[in-house]
Amino acid sequence: MRTLIKGGQVIDPGRMNTIADVLIEDGKIQAIDVNLQGTLQDPESVTIIDAQGFIVCPGFIDLHVHFREPGFEYKETIATGVASAVAGGFTTVCCMPNTSPVNDSQSITEFIFRQAKIADKARVFPIGAITKGSKGEELAEIGELHDAGCVAISDDGIPVMNTLVMRRAMEYARTFDLPVIDHCEDMHLSAGGSMNEGFVSTELGIPGIPNAAEEVMVARNIFLAELTQSRLHLPHVSTIGSIRLLRDAKERGLLVTAEACPHHFTLTDEAVRSFDTHAKMNPPLRTDADVQAIKEALKDGSIDIIATDHAPHAMHEKQRQFDNAPFGIIGLETALPLTLNLVEEGVLTMEQAVAKLTCEPARVFKLSYGTLAVGADADVTLFDPKKSWTLDPNRLHSKSRNTPFTGWTMKGKVVKTFVGGRVVYEAE
Numbered sequence: 001m002r003t004l005i006k007g008g009q010v011i012d013p014g015r016m017n018t019i020a021d022v023l024i025e026d027g028k029i030q031a032i033d034v035n036l037q038g039t040l041q042d043p044e045s046v047t048i049i050d051a052q053g054f055i056v057c058p059g060f061i062d063l064h065v066h067f068r069e070p071g072f073e074y075k076e077t078i079a080t081g082v083a084s085a086v087a088g089g090f091t092t093v094c095c096m097p098n099t100s101p102v103n104d105s106q107s108i109t110e111f112i113f114r115q116a117k118i119a120d121k122a123r124v125f126p127i128g129a130i131t132k133g134s135k136g137e138e139l140a141e142i143g144e145l146h147d148a149g150c151v152a153i154s155d156d157g158i159p160v161m162n163t164l165v166m167r168r169a170m171e172y173a174r175t176f177d178l179p180v181i182d183h184c185e186d187m188h189l190s191a192g193g194s195m196n197e198g199f200v201s202t203e204l205g206i207p208g209i210p211n212a213a214e215e216v217m218v219a220r221n222i223f224l225a226e227l228t229q230s231r232l233h234l235p236h237v238s239t240i241g242s243i244r245l246l247r248d249a250k251e252r253g254l255l256v257t258a259e260a261c262p263h264h265f266t267l268t269d270e271a272v273r274s275f276d277t278h279a280k281m282n283p284p285l286r287t288d289a290d291v292q293a294i295k296e297a298l299k300d301g302s303i304d305i306i307a308t309d310h311a312p313h314a315m316h317e318k319q320r321q322f323d324n325a326p327f328g329i330i331g332l333e334t335a336l337p338l339t340l341n342l343v344e345e346g347v348l349t350m351e352q353a354v355a356k357l358t359c360e361p362a363r364v365f366k367l368s369y370g371t372l373a374v375g376a377d378a379d380v381t382l383f384d385p386k387k388s389w390t391l392d393p394n395r396l397h398s399k400s401r402n403t404p405f406t407g408w409t410m411k412g413k414v415v416k417t418f419v420g421g422r423v424v425y426e427a428e
């Protein structure tokens with residue numbers, strides 16, 4: 001089985017950015033060169049894909065998704081989750097453990113791998129829980145989770161409030177070289193809040209969550225990462241203050257990495273004025289100053305990667321009063337165009353944007369994907385950077401429809417997604 005992707009702009013960040021042909025053979029990248037087609041032996045046996053005008057890059061990697069299986073299959077299953085992933089250009093996703101039961105054991109991790117194998121689209125790597133049942137009290141069997149194939153540990157959705165428990169988790173994770181991801185939120189400080197605390201929350205009379213609720217936990221976790229010399233990954237960074245702390249930690253050489261979500265660099269708390277519960281996420285949409293700080297941090301590398309925090313919820317759950325609706329939105333199928341907006345605005349170059357979705361996340365979790373190196377697994381995404389489309393939630397592949405971007409004009413669309421050399425998604 002050979003496939004030639006012909007004449008696209010091949011972007012393999014840090015390695016290549018040029019018009020070339022990509023030859024895939026037996027699931028691996030076989031060769032990349034200018035006008036490779038002319039040199040092919042036995043050309044009749046090669047499937048040729050015309051990629052002129054498209055970008056050809058490593059398949060995207062999302063280190064932060066919530067596939068709701070086991071337990072909440074009405075929101076999303078692993079099968080619908082990976083269908084959404086490949087439609088968004090993602091070939092590898094890492095799923096958070098806040099399922100029911102929580103992924104705090106080898107048996108749940110193995111179940112996730114099995115379901116992903118049956119679904120047979122994107123690669124799925126589970127993230128194990130830090131504490132049993134994510135209750136924040138007793139450490140999960142971290143060694144067992146690591147042996148079963150978990151690529152990181154987190155109690156995401158909720159923070160580990162007990163600092164001693166967090167210290168022990170980091171010490172333990174370090175022996176397995178596992179990154180620790182803490183959902184940074186001081187639960188006492190955020191209690192009762194549904195949106196960012198500021199002018200808008202005051203005007204609307206909705207209880208707010210101050211920036212400090214995130215920042216005090218970011219600071220705590222950085223101090224603990226220093227104490228334990230362990231790998232800390234900060235998810236969904238949303239405030240100026242967090243970025244200040246992150247810069248300082250990186251300057252001091254700590255093993256700290258961070259992600260930003262597309263909604264946090266696209267929307268502000270002004271989006272809540274309509275009382276649209278699709279503008280309710282945790283951490284909440286912040287102010288314009290925070291958005292600008294996130295963009296600068298993406299540009300200068302203080303924020304390493306873009307991750308979606310894809311968080312499906314059923315319609316009936318989101319159609320509640322703002323205070324009672326669950327936090328979170330889906331994001332896998334809107335991440336590319338929202339990231340490309342940063343290129344359009346001049347915040348990132350196209351190569352930087354691709355890097356934030358490919359080789360950078362691979363580096364953060366030490367995954368062997370996110371590259372078009374010869375011999376690598378042929379996980380490849382083809383996208384049309386100029387294609388405009390209107391977001392109709394009914395046409396998304398996720399089981400849920402909770403997006404704040406309904407009706408938006410999106411620019412940039414995935415054309416084809418390959419995993420291990422096989423086409424797993426094709427645009428209509």
Ligand SMILES: [Zn+2]
Pocket residue numbers: 156157158183184235236282283
């Ligand atoms: Zn979180």
